[in-house]
Amino acid sequence: AQSVTQLGSHVSVSEGALVLLRCNYSSSVPPYLFWYVQYPNQGLQLLLKYTSAATLVKGINGFEAEFKKSETSFHLTKPSAHMSDAAEYFCAVSEKGNNRLAFGKGNQVVVIP
Amino acid sequence: DTEVTQTPKHLVMGMTNKKSLKCEQHMGHRAMYWYKQKAKKPPELMFVYSYEKLSINESVPSRFSPECPNSSLLNLHLHALQPEDSALYLCASSQDSQGDSGNTIYFGEGSWLTVV
Numbered sequence: 001a002q003s004v005t006q007l008g009s010h011v012s013v014s015e016g017a018l019v020l021l022r023c024n025y026s027s028s029v030p031p032y033l034f035w036y037v038q039y040p041n042q043g044l045q046l047l048l049k050y051t052s053a054a055t056l057v058k059g060i061n062g063f064e065a066e067f068k069k070s071e072t073s074f075h076l077t078k079p080s081a082h083m084s085d086a087a088e089y090f091c092a093v094s095e096k097g098n099n100r101l102a103f104g105k106g107n108q109v110v111v112i113p
Numbered sequence: 114d115t116e117v118t119q120t121p122k123h124l125v126m127g128m129t130n131k132k133s134l135k136c137e138q139h140m141g142h143r144a145m146y147w148y149k150q151k152a153k154k155p156p157e158l159m160f161v162y163s164y165e166k167l168s169i170n171e172s173v174p175s176r177f178s179p180e181c182p183n184s185s186l187l188n189l190h191l192h193a194l195q196p197e198d199s200a201l202y203l204c205a206s207s208q209d210s211q212g213d214s215g216n217t218i219y220f221g222e223g224s225w226l227t228v229v
Contacts, residue, residue: 041225
């Protein structure tokens with residue numbers, strides 16, 4: 001069964017600094033990978049997704065992620081953090097033929113002024 | 114803005130009450146989902162409907178009863194809930210449930226349920 005690992009439940013980043021959230025996946029077949037963001041008291045919003053096209057995926061709000069098969073990773077980055085980036089971020093994986101999403105535990109991002 | 118609409122946004126109910134959560138999507142999606150999310154945790158899948166038929170029930174207690182009246186609507190009927198059922202209930206939809214093309218699952222804003 002597919003799974004994802006997100007390390008470090010809380011991530012603090014200074015405003016203007018690089019945001020890096022790590023995601024490693026486990027899948028027996030080529031995976032589909034997603035990053036979702038959840039702002040306080042809201043639902044989940046799709047940031048970006050990888051579905052076997054380009055390995056570098058650009059998403060909304062200046063975020064991007066790179067699929068690295070050799071490292072089984074799909075890390076999320078943003079060059080310069082904004083205060084508005086404070087939120088919970090979830091990495092998720094699904095497999096072809098199965099839309100059952102497996103979520104990581106999430107990263108709570110805090111942006112320090 | 115999400116295209117999956119959930120009502121009500123907040124619901125407080127007693128343990129003997131019967132209430133329903135409602136979800137609607139107009140994206141032409143044929144798969145709809147209910148997820149439960151506790152604070153500081155990832156969402157947990159409860160039910161999946163595919164082409165208006167229940168395809169997955171993740172061993173959810175019978176006090177939760179899903180219903181899919183048509184391809185755009187999804188309900189979750191609640192009866193005799195427990196305080197530990199208090200959570201954010203998220204509805205979601207996708208093109209289909211097979212994931213053959215990496216179908217994206219789109220989430221609504223959620224319904225906050227408090228059981229007293």
